[in-house]
Amino acid sequence: MTLQTLEQLKYPIGQFKCPEIITTSHIENWIEVLEQFPLQLKHLVKHLKDEQLDTPYRPKGWTVRQVVHHLSDSHHHSYIRFKWTLTENKPIIKYYHEQLWAELPDAKLAPIQMSLDHLAAVHFKLVYLLKGLSEDDLNKSFIHPEYNEEVVLKKNVGIYAWHCNHHYAHIKNMLVREGWL
DSSP, X not given: OOHHHHHHHHOTTOSOOOOSSOOHHHHHHHHXXXXXXXXXXXXXXXXXXXXXXXXXXXXXXXXXXXXXXXXXXXXXXXXXXXXXXXXXXXXXXXXXXXXXXXXXXXXHHSOTHHHHHHHHHHHHHHHHHHHTOOHHHHTOEEEETTTTEEEXXXXXXXXXXXXXXXXXXXXXXXXXXXXXX
């Protein structure tokens, strides 16, 4: 496998590129992605058997099961980061080791329904929260300790909309390659 092919498997929609100026239209489109994602993901994976769920989306990559559980974990963290940022002054968020979380028994073995349900609940709460934020709220920021970077909430909305599409493409592309879709 070539390095270019591996990169395409890792980033099927490319890496997140934040617009220099984030408009209201960007925010509305990103919130719409977040609102629709749980149901789209559920429809994509609901008929998969355990063998299919335990298939990696790329060589040395996570299985579909791990990706679904990762989405639940990651978006839970994101929701909490929004809440911290809205209630504290530039909080330093807690970094978590997603690669290690993906190796825990719940990520490797558990039924995906619990994470699909959790993701739907978290997105319902997140979207409700985001739709009520002002421009001032969206301009608040947190500090990400892994990169020592200040992240503005409106950019974080875009990052998580991208994250939805990124992992959806991982799963969908693998299902197409395997002839399961």
